[in-house]
Amino acid sequence: MRNWMNGLYAVLLGLVSIFTGEIVTFIMLGFILIALQNIHSTLKELLQVNKHKRNNDTIDK
Numbered sequence: 001m002r003n004w005m006n007g008l009y010a011v012l013l014g015l016v017s018i019f020t021g022e023i024v025t026f027i028m029l030g031f032i033l034i035a036l037q038n039i040h041s042t043l044k045e046l047l048q049v050n051k052h053k054r055n056n057d058t059i060d061k
Contacts, residue, residue: 010030017026 013026017023
């Protein structure tokens, strides 16, 4: 569900940027959003690894 909503937002922002002439701004915001999404997914993976390590440490004791 999240992917099609992100696609819809991108299309809507793209249409608005074409009408307003802010295409470069739209592209730069796209790069920023991609970078933030990558950071978010990396942080989620680190959290899962830390939780897994913490659970294994408590079981071993």
